[in-house]
Amino acid sequence: MNDAFSDPLADIRREIDRIDEAMHLLLMERGAVIDRLVEIKRTSETGSAFRPAREADMMRRLAARHQGRLPLATAEHLWRTIIATFTHVQAPFTLHVEQGARALEMHDLARFHVGFDVPLEGHGTAARVVEAVRGSTGDLGLVRIDPAPAAAWWEGLGGDGPHVMARLPFFPGPQRPAPLDAFVIARPLGPAAAAEVTVWSTTDDGGEELGNEAETIATVTRNGQRNRLVAVRGDAPPAPDARPVGGYAAPFAP
Numbered sequence: 001m002n003d004a005f006s007d008p009l010a011d012i013r014r015e016i017d018r019i020d021e022a023m024h025l026l027l028m029e030r031g032a033v034i035d036r037l038v039e040i041k042r043t044s045e046t047g048s049a050f051r052p053a054r055e056a057d058m059m060r061r062l063a064a065r066h067q068g069r070l071p072l073a074t075a076e077h078l079w080r081t082i083i084a085t086f087t088h089v090q091a092p093f094t095l096h097v098e099q100g101a102r103a104l105e106m107h108d109l110a111r112f113h114v115g116f117d118v119p120l121e122g123h124g125t126a127a128r129v130v131e132a133v134r135g136s137t138g139d140l141g142l143v144r145i146d147p148a149p150a151a152a153w154w155e156g157l158g159g160d161g162p163h164v165m166a167r168l169p170f171f172p173g174p175q176r177p178a179p180l181d182a183f184v185i186a187r188p189l190g191p192a193a194a195a196e197v198t199v200w201s202t203t204d205d206g207g208e209e210l211g212n213e214a215e216t217i218a219t220v221t222r223n224g225q226r227n228r229l230v231a232v233r234g235d236a237p238p239a240p241d242a243r244p245v246g247g248y249a250a251p252f253a254p
């Protein structure tokens, strides 16, 4: 029973205000911790604060503890925004986004993952995204996974150039927002890169069989030459001539 002085709605709103204030204070405290992290990490040496293996670990723990009314995708989007913003705070970067056939959805995917503090630059083809990342110090690229693209854009990956660093979505699901399949690419990040799944470029005349474990991500055939982008669990090449072009954390499976 409520007495004349108690208003249940006002009580609940006071509770919401208390929670909002605590969250805001914690986010500001997180910012102060990032200031300390900058000194330890010396991001300027690699040009990028992006740490894909660490992010995968954080997102897995987020999903494992998640419950209740808030959709997991909303929690993911909030944390992606926080993490991308603090990545940008440490070392400013641009996200180069492939905006060919599915430009609007790619824009959604980019904003879902980096929020609005990270500037975006659109490019008509995946190859241009690769070139923009190659020419930068610490920029990232977002390329849609198209199984039959117009060109083998991944030929520009590998060696000292950009590599695949992450695969999206990290939480696949039937009704998730921004559902397009895409790769995040970046210049080499050393041990900060995730490599549970490795990505390879392989060329043949059309007859070569890959092992059962290999996932063919994209194929382009020109003048009798087939060029495939292939992913495998672990680090064994899927074919003798395969060229390594990156790796990523395996998408979350509950």
Ligand SMILES: O=C(O)C(=O)C[C@]1(C(=O)O)C=C[C@@H](O)C=C1
Pocket: 037, 041, 049, 050, 051, 052, 054, 055, 082, 083, 084, 086, 087, 090
């Ligand atoms: O852990 C780090 O190295 C950070 O830079 C911190 C942080 C974060 O905000 O939590 C930011 C960027 C990285 O991609 C991973 C995590």
